Amino acid sequence: MALYEKTAGELVAGFEAGDFTSVEVTAALLDRIAASDDRLNALVTVTADQAMAAAEKADAARAAGGGGPLNGVPLIHKDIFCTRGVRTSCGSKMLDNFISPYDATVVERLANAGAVMLGKANMDEFAMGSSNETSYYGPVRNPWDLERSPGGSSGGSAASVAARLAPAATATDTGGSIRQPAALTNTVGLKPTYGRVSRYGMIAFASSLDQAGTITRTAEDAARLLAVMAGFDERDSTSIDEPVPDYVAELGASVKGLKIGVVRQHFDEGLDADCGARVRDAIDVLESLGATTVEVDLPNLDLVVHAELPSNHETLLHRSGRTGRAGKRGRSVLFAPANRRRSVERLLSDAGVGRQILSVNYLAAAAGNQFQKFNK
Amino acid sequence: MSLDKDQVQHIATLARLNLTDDEYAESVEKLSKIVDFVDQLSQADTEGVTPMAHPLDAVQRLRPDVVTETDERDRYQANAASVTDGLYLVPKVIE
Numbered sequence: 001m002a003l004y005e006k007t008a009g010e011l012v013a014g015f016e017a018g019d020f021t022s023v024e025v026t027a028a029l030l031d032r033i034a035a036s037d038d039r040l041n042a043l044v045t046v047t048a049d050q051a052m053a054a055a056e057k058a059d060a061a062r063a064a065g066g067g068g069p070l071n072g073v074p075l076i077h078k079d080i081f082c083t084r085g086v087r088t089s090c091g092s093k094m095l096d097n098f099i100s101p102y103d104a105t106v107v108e109r110l111a112n113a114g115a116v117m118l119g120k121a122n123m124d125e126f127a128m129g130s131s132n133e134t135s136y137y138g139p140v141r142n143p144w145d146l147e148r149s150p151g152g153s154s155g156g157s158a159a160s161v162a163a164r165l166a167p168a169a170t171a172t173d174t175g176g177s178i179r180q181p182a183a184l185t186n187t188v189g190l191k192p193t194y195g196r197v198s199r200y201g202m203i204a205f206a207s208s209l210d211q212a213g214t215i216t217r218t219a220e221d222a223a224r225l226l227a228v229m230a231g232f233d234e235r236d237s238t239s240i241d242e243p244v245p246d247y248v249a250e251l252g253a254s255v256k257g258l259k260i261g262v263v264r265q266h267f268d269e270g271l272d273a274d275c276g277a278r279v280r281d282a283i284d285v286l287e288s289l290g291a292t293t294v295e296v297d298l299p300n301l302d303l304v305v306h307a308e309l310p311s312n313h314e315t316l317l318h319r320s321g322r323t324g325r326a327g328k329r330g331r332s333v334l335f336a337p338a339n340r341r342r343s344v345e346r347l348l349s350d351a352g353v354g355r356q357i358l359s360v361n362y363l364a365a366a367a368g369n370q371f372q373k374f375n376k
Numbered sequence: 377m378s379l380d381k382d383q384v385q386h387i388a389t390l391a392r393l394n395l396t397d398d399e400y401a402e403s404v405e406k407l408s409k410i411v412d413f414v415d416q417l418s419q420a421d422t423e424g425v426t427p428m429a430h431p432l433d434a435v436q437r438l439r440p441d442v443v444t445e446t447d448e449r450d451r452y453q454a455n456a457a458s459v460t461d462g463l464y465l466v467p468k469v470i471e
Contacts, residue, residue: 097455098455099451099454099455101448101451101452101454101455102448102451194431195432195434234439237436237437237439238434240432240434241437300420302416303416303417303420
């Protein structure tokens with residue numbers, strides 16, 4: 001397996017075993033970015049020199065017996081997160097020359113954990129879009145099919161991870177901006193509960209809904225990143241002061257006894273038949289593993305407005321392939337807590353349903369439902 | 377309730393937007409849909425529904441009134457097009 005294909009978990013284990021160094025991995029990923037990103041346009045800034053210096057520092061820390069939980073692991077930050085000394089554009093011409101004077105809390109915590117920033121990911125301008133076609137820096141391509149959108153607004157993050165330009169990327173979600181691009185790129189997207197991750201230094205879109213999360217290729221990596229990112233931050237007045245569970249330690253736990261809510265209205269008209277079938281399949285698998293499901297009624301769902309109504313919904317659905325090939329790959333969301341994801345994922349894989357069934361697409365499908373009603 | 381072209385023209389003027397006739401037609405339709413949806417919302421039966429401000433019952437947190445910011449003037453000024461003696465210089469907009 002090439003170095004660029006490894007997940008964050010595999011990198012941590014490989015560094016630990018001395019199989020390779022962060023400098024080697026970082027160089028391999030920078031080479032891959034240089035060789036392929038002109039086709040994807042997933043990155044707006046590549047911080048190659050800074051990345052190599054950080055990788056050297058991480059290797060030195062490890063040699064000295066130190067280093068954080070993500071020591072030496074390369075990743076990409078969505079360009080909505082402020083990065084000290086590095087351009088933070090938010091996908092807009094207005095901020096094209098903005099050099100942030102400080103780091104976002106998410107950036108700071110990941111750096112303190114030893115993560116190596118490779119660059120900044122392209123995104124819909126100010127995160128206001130769901131196709132990544134509104135960026136000042138041009139559209140991002142879906143690595144599975146360059147004619148299609150990777151979704152948005154965290155499309156650069158999702159495309160980078162899917163194309164193996166990095167094992168993980170930070171992302172943000174107001175009304176689907178992590179979950180929908182994850183669904184369209186065969187990656188794992190996690191939007192944590194509001195208040196779990198600090199929004200300090202994260203350029204606001206809709207402050208009471210915005211939340212920072214992750215795009216990775218495995219649920220395990222989502223747990224590894226969230227473990228570092230989550231937690232109280234006095235610099236964000238809406239940050240919640242609750243203990244952070246040990247997500248990594250709880251990976252692999254059983255779903256037996258877990259109660260899962262299934263919202264009846266999300267399966268009404270407007271839901272793509274393939275997506276609906278995949279969600280049903282996943283529910284069956286979870287039930288076979290001992291979870292119980294409860295039908296939940298949300299009679300006023302018609303009155304809910306999706307936070308990121310795209311201006312051109314039909315184009316989005318067409319280009320993203322929800323009605324085409326990507327749709328048939330069918331990503332679905334389950335209401336399983338993040339700390340149980342690994343076990344669910346493994347068992348789904350065994351059942352032949354596919355690992356990425358856990359990519360969070362439920363809201364995307366439901367939102368599609370709402371869009372259609374809204375646009376009628 | 378629907379908006380008419382005059383109302384949209386007034387909004388466009390306030391927003392200093394120059395719209396073509398086609399864009400007016402589209403804007404009238406889109407903005408009307410939003411207003412219609414708000415009408416739908418205002419008709420919703422909320423009798424007996426307890427308002428929820430925050431799912432975790434969180435309240436606005438206060439902090440001690442102390443200075444936490446450090447002096448970053450030079451970094452901030454580095455982003456400006458034109459500065460002098462610690463001031464930001466901008467084009468004259470008022471005669």
